[in-house]
Amino acid sequence: MTGDVWGPLRRRVAVFTGAGGPLFAAYVITHSSTLEGVVVGVPLVAAGGFAIGALVAGAGRRAVERVWIALGLVVFAVVASVVFAALGM
DSSP states (O other): OOSOSSHHHHHHHHHHHHHHHHHHHHHHHHHSOHHHHHHHHHHHHHHHHHHHHHHHHTTSHHHHHHHHHHHHHHHHHHHHHHHHHHHTO
C-alpha cells in the first residue's frame, strides 16, 4: 500500500477550513470588539487561504504543509477566542 491514506481526510479538512474560515472570521469581525476581531478573524482568513492553497497544490508535500498551517491557525483562533471569552472581552 503506497497510496495516500490521509488524502481524503486532508481534502475534507481543507474544504471545511477553506469555506468556513472566512465565514467564521466575518462573523467574529462584525460581532466582536476590534481587538478580538483582529486576533481571531485574521488567522481564520489566513487559514482559509492556506486551505484553498492546499486544495490547489494537489497531493504533494506542499499540500500537507499548507493543511497543517491552516489547522494551526484555526487552533490559534479558537484558543484566542476562548481566552477573550474567559476575560470577558
